[in-house]
Amino acid sequence: MNQTFRLLPLLFLFLIGCKQQDKAMTNTDISITFPSSLSEAPKDGRVLLMFAKTNEQEPRLQINDGLTTQLIFGMNVDQLPPEESLAFNKQAFGYPFPSLSEIPPGEYWVQALLHVYETFNLSTGQTVKLPMDNGEGQQWNRSPGNLYSTPFKITVTENGFEPLNIVMDQIIPPIEEPEDTEWIKHIKIKSDKLSEFWGRDMFLGAHILLPKGFKEHPEAKYPLMIFHGHFPDDFGGFRTQPPDPNLKPEYSARFDLEGYNVIQQQEAYDFYKRWNEPDFPRFIIIEIQHPTPYYDDSYAVNSASQGPYGDAITYELIPHIEKEFRGLGEGWARFLYGGSTGGWEALAVQVKYPDEYNGCFAACPDPIDFRAYCLNNIYEDENAYYYKSDFKQLEVPAHRDYLGQIQGTVKGNNHLELVLGDKSRSGQQWDIWEATYSPQAADGYPQRIWDKTTGDIDRAVAEYWKENFDLRYILERDWDQLGDKLKGKIHIYCGDMDNYYLNNAVYLMEDFLESTSDPYYEGEVLYGDRAEHCWNGDPDQPNAISRLRYNSMYVPKIMERIANSAPRGADLTSWRYQ
Numbered sequence: 001m002n003q004t005f006r007l008l009p010l011l012f013l014f015l016i017g018c019k020q021q022d023k024a025m026t027n028t029d030i031s032i033t034f035p036s037s038l039s040e041a042p043k044d045g046r047v048l049l050m051f052a053k054t055n056e057q058e059p060r061l062q063i064n065d066g067l068t069t070q071l072i073f074g075m076n077v078d079q080l081p082p083e084e085s086l087a088f089n090k091q092a093f094g095y096p097f098p099s100l101s102e103i104p105p106g107e108y109w110v111q112a113l114l115h116v117y118e119t120f121n122l123s124t125g126q127t128v129k130l131p132m133d134n135g136e137g138q139q140w141n142r143s144p145g146n147l148y149s150t151p152f153k154i155t156v157t158e159n160g161f162e163p164l165n166i167v168m169d170q171i172i173p174p175i176e177e178p179e180d181t182e183w184i185k186h187i188k189i190k191s192d193k194l195s196e197f198w199g200r201d202m203f204l205g206a207h208i209l210l211p212k213g214f215k216e217h218p219e220a221k222y223p224l225m226i227f228h229g230h231f232p233d234d235f236g237g238f239r240t241q242p243p244d245p246n247l248k249p250e251y252s253a254r255f256d257l258e259g260y261n262v263i264q265q266q267e268a269y270d271f272y273k274r275w276n277e278p279d280f281p282r283f284i285i286i287e288i289q290h291p292t293p294y295y296d297d298s299y300a301v302n303s304a305s306q307g308p309y310g311d312a313i314t315y316e317l318i319p320h321i322e323k324e325f326r327g328l329g330e331g332w333a334r335f336l337y338g339g340s341t342g343g344w345e346a347l348a349v350q351v352k353y354p355d356e357y358n359g360c361f362a363a364c365p366d367p368i369d370f371r372a373y374c375l376n377n378i379y380e381d382e383n384a385y386y387y388k389s390d391f392k393q394l395e396v397p398a399h400r401d402y403l404g405q406i407q408g409t410v411k412g413n414n415h416l417e418l419v420l421g422d423k424s425r426s427g428q429q430w431d432i433w434e435a436t437y438s439p440q441a442a443d444g445y446p447q448r449i450w451d452k453t454t455g456d457i458d459r460a461v462a463e464y465w466k467e468n469f470d471l472r473y474i475l476e477r478d479w480d481q482l483g484d485k486l487k488g489k490i491h492i493y494c495g496d497m498d499n500y501y502l503n504n505a506v507y508l509m510e511d512f513l514e515s516t517s518d519p520y521y522e523g524e525v526l527y528g529d530r531a532e533h534c535w536n537g538d539p540d541q542p543n544a545i546s547r548l549r550y551n552s553m554y555v556p557k558i559m560e561r562i563a564n565s566a567p568r569g570a571d572l573t574s575w576r577y578q
Helices: 003-022 192-198 260-275 309-324 341-352 410-420 429-437 459-469 471-486 503-515 555-565
Strands: 030-033 043-052 071-080 106-121 127-130 152-156 164-167 184-190 203-209 224-228 284-289 334-339 360-363 397-400 406-409 490-495 524-528
Touching: 030 043, 043 410, 071 106, 071 410, 106 164, 184 309, 192 309, 203 309, 224 309, 224 341, 284 309, 309 341, 334 341, 341 360, 341 471, 341 490, 397 410, 406 410, 410 429, 429 459, 459 471, 471 503, 490 503, 503 524
Parallel strands: 030 164, 224 284, 224 334, 334 360, 360 490, 490 524
Antiparallel strands: 043 071, 043 106, 106 127, 106 152, 184 203, 203 284, 397 406
16 A cells, blocks of 8 residues: 555544644633732632532532542642732643643633631741641631632633633631530640640540439549541530431432431431440540641641641540549540541551550551552552553552442542642642651651652652551561550451452451461451441441441440450449449
8 A cells, every 4th residue: 555545544633633732722811819808918828720510519519539520720829918819820730630721611610719728837847838627627618717709600612711800709607616515515625745746726626425324423433435537526426306307308329328317317316315225334435626737637646747646635635534524544444446537546546555545446447558558559569540561551449339330540539639739738538648657858748658640659758657657567567565465455347348448458457467476466357248438347237327336336345345354453333323
């Protein structure tokens, strides 16, 4: 065949490609400002620009790491004055499209939001700018004090859109503090340890469920159950009244259940009734509030970039609660439990403070062995975003359903975080792992475990993670010192179809625990067949129900642990009244 004819199809494709590139939008002029009536002071932070196909919810409420996400772009601002227009950077990184020029033609609702940063002068000598939690649990789209605009509709053509002038003329209002009740109390204390690290007053809080007869039995002192998890706005799962008869039933897509909100209220009321039964042991249960400028909680351990949260919780907050509410105040009478983030925290706190707690019940824990950091092995993999291959480029999944259908990837999750905030400041999952586990960089922010754009893994940072926060490695390395202190205290539960592949690390942890001797660990590791995140050890109830019973399901095991391990002379009676 004539060589000229062979080249014609390639030339045709090239011309089509050029024509398509010519159609890429060229007009993306955007200016953003905020009025002095909202603030007379300049603002630091992250400006987020969002485009959504509908306005059934505001665009700021439609950004996620799943298939329903809308479009978002971000850029930092330093000392942005009121009334002064900010030219939004046309090269600003975006998700899921990396560039503004890639927005497809169509009609969109546009909104801008400023996630406000504050300045912290750390005891380590660095100055960092981070978003302070304002009572919402580090939710950028709901954080009090953040500025945002009213959404309006625009048309995007092949050439772009008309210049946009966006005014962030609204501010998210403060959140009301929950009120004390007969059963539930709320405390907040200044932490000296954290205040010294952050260079400003820092606080820890807790929601406290009191046992039946607390006032009537002033002689009683109580064991403590510590529920770890994400930021709780109040004590959850406890309701003194039957379900609201006027409550409109709502469908739960996660569990494919009609009226799940009614089920939740019924379970909360059932727990209240169980809490009052004569044979139920009298405990204090607490849910801790320990948000940081990086996330909705600190992961309850000491870390280079977040400071001594582990010590602050164990040696400041817990003793304060026990003194205020008559806790027994000894390690044999403290128990840890939680799921997901709370599962990792329960196990990590037990490992790092083995004498201060007498058992952990860790459900669906975040990765407890970094050889299975979800689907990455940070010690051997070169790249976190792609499987190794000579010729194919296949992304590593980050989320699945119980049938294995993929809804998100590691690359996608991390690129969304990079839009929401650089320097580990997104307030999202991968960044908080980094803020907790990484060494501190010279600029005061956490060192990256991998390049956030490319996914290339930093082996030196991985080694630091291993030595300090890989819980399986730490247990194996130090078992000769920890074994006797942890015997009978470790209980781990996970679904074998966990949505985030967390079961893979649990398998590796189980391999080690079952290999222990002198002493054998004498705990348990259980799996839920085809169970998703966050299966917590109940073989008889579906996940939708068992997740609502955390506060009572481990009590029989805790009572058995107390009976087998309480020291001679321990108070086993004052809190056993009916």
